[in-house]
Amino acid sequence: MKKIIALALMLLMLSSALAEGSLIVYFSHAGENYNVGVIEEGNTAKMAKTIAALTGAELFELQPVEAYPSEYEAALEVATAEQQANARPEYAGEAQAWEQCDTVFIGYPIWWGHIPNIVYTFMERYDFAGKTVVPFNTHEGSGQARTQQEIEQLLDSATVLQGLALTGSTAQNDETATVQAVSKWLSTIGIDHTEG
Numbered sequence: 001m002k003k004i005i006a007l008a009l010m011l012l013m014l015s016s017a018l019a020e021g022s023l024i025v026y027f028s029h030a031g032e033n034y035n036v037g038v039i040e041e042g043n044t045a046k047m048a049k050t051i052a053a054l055t056g057a058e059l060f061e062l063q064p065v066e067a068y069p070s071e072y073e074a075a076l077e078v079a080t081a082e083q084q085a086n087a088r089p090e091y092a093g094e095a096q097a098w099e100q101c102d103t104v105f106i107g108y109p110i111w112w113g114h115i116p117n118i119v120y121t122f123m124e125r126y127d128f129a130g131k132t133v134v135p136f137n138t139h140e141g142s143g144q145a146r147t148q149q150e151i152e153q154l155l156d157s158a159t160v161l162q163g164l165a166l167t168g169s170t171a172q173n174d175e176t177a178t179v180q181a182v183s184k185w186l187s188t189i190g191i192d193h194t195e196g
Ligand SMILES: Cc1cc2nc3c(=O)[nH]c(=O)nc-3n(C[C@H](O)[C@H](O)[C@H](O)COP(=O)(O)O)c2cc1C
Pocket: 027, 028, 029, 030, 033, 034, 041, 042, 043, 044, 045, 072, 075, 076, 079, 080, 108, 109, 110, 111, 112, 113, 114, 138, 139, 140, 141, 142, 143, 167, 168, 169
């Protein structure tokens, strides 16, 4: 009998832990990038990993099936063509345990004032009803641009919290400032986290 009660308690704890699941979905472009030279890990990827370290959320990177060129100018051309064609580039794999996940961070660099098309591929594929969505991005001058509103409009069945924009060079080169900014932001929007 004791064993059954212990098992039931374990299952209950597991299900409540899963119900509070958080996921960080992000796209980021490594290689040659504006203001930071050639980088091994993208700026948004670094920001995503800081959020993961502070919140314990799972990471899911949107990795394009067809990789973007490493060279900055060539990447700009592909991004322009995708935006003009309103393309929905495919990514590899899928997010796990979507149903159990109640908070979804969505991270991206600003590309020509917008969210890269591959992030739309993801956002249009999933049902966000009842989820809490938390945007974050890196940029080199545009801040969030209008991406907060774009996400609020597209994911209107979700509760969208105020996002955070960091300059790419800060995310890339200044870990202390990144941790401080992310930690302060998480406190402001009421997301549980360690102080970093
Ligand atoms: C195709 C492309 C377009 C960009 N457009 C903008 C822009 O409109 N505004 C801006 O502030 N930064 C722009 N940037 C700079 C990136 O947003 C910035 O470098 C970002 O940190 C890159 O993040 P990542 O390394 O995660 O890809 C652009 C970069 C690329 C490659």
